Structure formats: structure tokens, C-alpha cells
Amino acid sequence: MVPTFLGSTILVFTILQLAPGGPLEQTILQLQMGGLAGGGEGGGGSAAGIDGGSILPESALKELKRFYGFDKPIYQRYLIWLGIWPREIKHRDFEIPVGETLTEKRVGKRDGQIWRIDVKSLDGNNLSVFDKDGTPSPVWHASIDEIKDDGTREAVIFQQEYSGILTGNLGKSYTYLKPVTEVMKPRFKISLFFGLTGIFLSYLICIPLGIKKALNHGSVFDFGSSVAIFMAYSIPGWALGGVLLVLFGGGSFWDFFPLGGFHSPIEIWEEMTLLEKVVDQVHHMILPVIAWSIGSFATMTVLMKNSLLENLSQDYIRTAFAKGLNEKRVVWLHAMRNSVIPIASGIGHILGVVIAGSYFIERVFNIDGFGRLAYEAILSRDYPITLGFLVVVVLLRLIGNIISDLALATVDPRIRFK
């Protein structure tokens, strides 16, 4: 489990970090465009624009690189992201003139007094930081960034902290400028709400339908419902959602349902009474939930049917009949117990599907869910959210596998954990 998790995160991390046109390039481009426009107005900035890249001052570029973490080699970035390599925070740049070995820096306040530290360069390129009482500073570190031609050294002091996904810190979103977990939480709730409703409904319909089909195998009902299943299998849920929207969303035909959204706009939503809220929510959810459930409808019904049919033709059923049990008991007790095993083992996988399947439906119905958050994060190169999404999905899958195993063990007494 742990190697799988590490492997998949390393993979995506590397792809994202090595990809051209990342957040750094995009920001630089944006700033340059802004600078170019400003320069044009001033009338003298045209030459700098042609240079390409030189328009940004060196210090700003350094600042940006630091913000996006691009000042470190990739393996360090990954380890920092994991939280087992110190993350550098609270940077302060300064210069050390030639020949100087001791610089005093003010680094904010501590206990109501101005906090000063000494930065000493003992052997040229190594810096060490001391508190005013002469002991080495426990929180501040210093390093030299660059030595200029004239011998002045550009240095930086910073604090270190271990914070990454292992400590529950998924980083800060580039676009929302908030911690990733904070951005994700409300979105995740929406998706989960949908997912659980969808799963519940599809189980509620598919299992009885599958049983009925199996018991009436070859009948008109079986044939008719098979046609429906074939059709459901041939149309992706989100495409069906689109058709439903056109039909019932008030575009060209009937105006029964809203065009999208999780509930009414927030101004209206907050004025509503509880009952109105419930009605509004259900009103908004009917179409997306239908679209959502159709995906698992076909596979699950067929799975249930085949599984029950398979069991009904087994020898132990023959035996049960032979010893004189009535049909109800044979089907519902003997055959059913074995037939739900494949359904039970699929329970955990659905957890992952809740997330993955919702990209499309959330986009069609304009719902601000979890899948859409990730989709937009990829578009805007918001790597902390992209990676955070990955972490959540991979974790959900791994947890889903465990739930599957547990469900399987509950239903199938032959399986025991040793």
C-alpha cells in the first residue's frame, strides 16, 4: 500500500514538475505582459520587451521561484511536499559586503521586543546564525545564494519547518491562495453527497431488478429490461445528462428542472426555510442523480442477474430442492447468499468511482464539486490542488480496497483474515 502510494505520487509529481508551461512560466508571462503594457504607455519600454525574460528584475524572479518551490532540485521538492525534508519559510534576503564577516539582522518581534540575530560567515561560504547571547539560533538558518562579481555575497536567512502531506499539510493553492484542504472540504462534501445518493439509488434498483430478471430468465420482462440495460450501457451518464437537460431544463422543450448548480443561488438559498431548502435541493439533484446512477445501472444489474443465475444452476441448489425445501427458501436463503458476493466485493471500488465519475456530470450540470475542482486546477496549473486531489483519490482507492475486503469477508464465510 505504502509503496503504491509513493510510486503513484512520485509519478504524477514528476510529470507535473517537469511539464513546460508550469505556474512559474505562466506567472512570469503574465507579469511580462503587464509590464509590457505599462511600458508601452510610458513610451520607453519597447526595447525591454524584445529582450524577452529580462524585463523581470532578478529579485522578483528569485522570489517567484521560491514561492513555487522551483529553487530546489526535484527530489527535494518531492520530499518537502511529503514533509520529510525541511521546508524553508519566512525568507529574508540581504547582502554581505566584501570582507565583512558579521551582519546583524532584525527578524521581527519576540516577547514584545525587536528580535535581532547575528549572521556570521566563518569560512567564507558557510553562514551560521547566532542569537544575541552568542548561542547558535535554533530557528533561523542562513545560506548564500550567489556571489557577485565584485565579491558581495547575496545571502538569505530563513526558518525551517517540516510540513507536508505526512503532517496533513497539502500546501497552499496558487489560485485560491488558501490551504488546499480548506478549498477541498466544501467541494468534497458536495461530491460525496451526490455519490452516496447515486450509489444508494442504483443499489436500490439494480439488485431487485437483477434478481427478478434472473428468476424470470427468458421471459418478456427479462427481454424488455435487457433492452433498457443495453441502452443504458451504450450511453455515458453525462451524455444522457445533457439530453435530459435539453429536454427538461427549459431550453427547447419542457421547463421542469433548473439548468444546473447544486442548489439555488446563495442569496435565495439563505432566505429559504428548511422545508424549502430540502425541496430546492431535491429539485436540483434529480437530473444529475439520474445521470450519475445510469453508469452503474447496467453493469450492476447484469452482475446481479448472472451471479444469481450461475448459482441457481449449481448442484447444491439441486440438493436443496431434492431434500424438499420450498422454492422461496432455496432462492432467498441458499442461492442469494452466494450471489451477493460479487456485488459486495464491488462496494469499495465505488468509493473511487464517486470521485472519478463526477468530472463529467459536474461539468454538465455546473456543480461546484470535487471533480470539477481538480479539472479547473489542471487547467490553471494549480499544482498543490492537483496533487492534493491525487492524494485523496489514491487514498480513497486504497481505503476502498480494504472496505471491499471487509465486505467480502462479511458476506463470504469462507474468507477469513489470518
Add this chain to the structure above:
Amino acid sequence: MVEKNKVEEQHLSILQKRWLKFKTLKRGYYALVIITTLYGISFLLPILINNRALIVSYENELYFPIIKGYVSGQTFGQDVPGEAKYRELRKSFKEDNTGNWVLMPPYPYSPFEDITTDGNKMYESPSGKHWLGTDNTGRDVFARLCYAFNISISFALILTIINYFLGIFIGGSMGYFGGKFDLFFQRLIEIWASLPMLFVIIIISSIVKPSFFLLIGIYTLVNWIGMTYLIRAEFYREKAKDYVAAALSMGQSDVKVMFKHILPNSLVPIITYFPFSVVAGISALVGLDYLGFGLAPPTPSWGQMLDVGLQNVSKWWMVFSPVAAQFLTLLSIVFIGEGVREAFDPKVYSRLR
């Protein structure tokens, strides 16, 4: 079982018998006939649905713009900049009645011409002129639909075949050789499979703008696992059988045992899975195109058409046409798949009452 009687009557190979069985399953058989015919015809689309004339006879000279490509309007005495406008040309030739004529394709609209071409309007509803209306840039929906059919099926077929090759080589070797090789690939697949695949494809295609074959490559990267596992299990099971031991003891090489002896014996799941793999391929392409990470515009594609359609919900033809096209295509392939499964892997349920 059932087929044993037939063997005595007619000495057919197992594949021939299965084919005969498949033919008796009308639904699947007709679906196969229809889909293959339509797919075959779809390669002739440039001469069926196009805005370039097939033949122009101008002042007793024959031109073939469909083969030659660009012919300027001035060539035919048309006062337009750039390429000749054949639909207008046909009209004016008819009015002039000077013996000049134009032979247009049966459906004279191209999937690429938009409002910049004269006479095209945005959001035209279906009519005798534009059978399924026009889209937000004035392109003919029916023309795009047909071209997208060809592209979708080609995409899914090529994708599936590549996946099968990879699956048979990697999965076959994993199952046949076992040991460390098997273990290594199993771990690799485990990591690979734990990734949300759609997510990875979107990330990759947001970085590189994919062309048709690049998209197939990207999709193969994430899609080979299922097939590999299926074939691995199949080879693993077959390897333990006596005929493999016999072949090996006669001094057959590993490669020969794998591909001459084991492979034909594990064909059933491979073939029955094929149509469903194609269905998955088409769905994937439509989905990616819908999200905007598929084939680069202006390639005609159902997903892109749906995307535009859903932004204009009041223009029902822009949503219904691509959904219906996709639905009918997938439904036919599912029917084929059902028929193939029935023919190759018949399940007879005995039921005691």
C-alpha cells in the same frame, strides 16, 4: 457439448463453427453488417459529403477539384477571391444555361466550412438544406457527425489493437515466465492502476496538444493494463496444462509455445472482450473531446459537438445529434459484443424447479 454433433456432420474448424453460430444470432450479426458497411462507406466521405465539386465542366474542359484540391474561383469565371464556391457555381451555371455543369457530392457541405464561407449561418435549425442544422460557427452538424463517426471508430479500433498487442506480449510473458519478471510488472501495474487514469490523461494532454496518434499513444499508456491482466491470467492457467508440457518436451522454443500453442487456446476471452474494448475507446474519446483535452480543433468530434451543444441548451439539435450518433454506434457494437460472447462462450443455465 451442443457443437459436438455438428462436428461429426461437418468438418469445420472451431472458429468456423463459432462464426456460423454468430450468424444465427440475428441482432449481433445485423449490427456487425451495418457497422462494418457504414464504416467502410465512411472512408468515401470526402466524395459523399464535401463542399468541393467532384467534376466541373467549364467551357468544354473537365476539372476534378476533389482530386486536385484547390482551384481558384477565377478559373471558372467566378468573381470571388480564393477558392471557387462550387455551390454558387452550380447555381449560376444552371441559370446561364451555357452547357457548363458542376457535379457536387450528394451532400454538398464540408465539416470545416463555417460562417466565413458565404451562405452559412449560425444556429440554423434542421432543414432540407442542413439536415441536422448548423452549430455555433455555422458548420454543418450532419457533415461533422459523419466525419466524426469515421474518426471515432478508427481511433477505438487502432487503440484496441495496439492494446491487444501490448497485452499479449507483456501479459503473455508475465503469465508464461512468471517469477521475478511477473512480480516486477505486477508491482508496476499496481502503481499504474492506483492512479486515476482520466486525471492522468487530462494532465498529459493539457501539457502537450495531442494529435490523433499522440492521443492514441497517451491513451494506450494508461489503458494497456486491463488487457495485460486478462491475458496474463489466461496464459498462467494454460501454462500448467499437459499440452504445454508436451510441446516443451518435444523441444519447442518458448516463443513457439507461447504464440503457437497457448495463444490460440486463450483466444476466447480475448475475442469476446474486443467489442467492449472498442466501446470503451469510443466513450473515452468522446469524453476527452468533451472536456477539451482530445483531438485538436477543428477535427470533427462528437465530444466537441456535445460541448458546444451543452453551452447552447436551447439548440436541441446540437445536443441530440451527437448523443444519438454515439448512442446508436455504441449500441450496435454492444449488440455485436453480446453476439460474439454468445457464440464463443455460450452459457447454458440449467434450472431446476
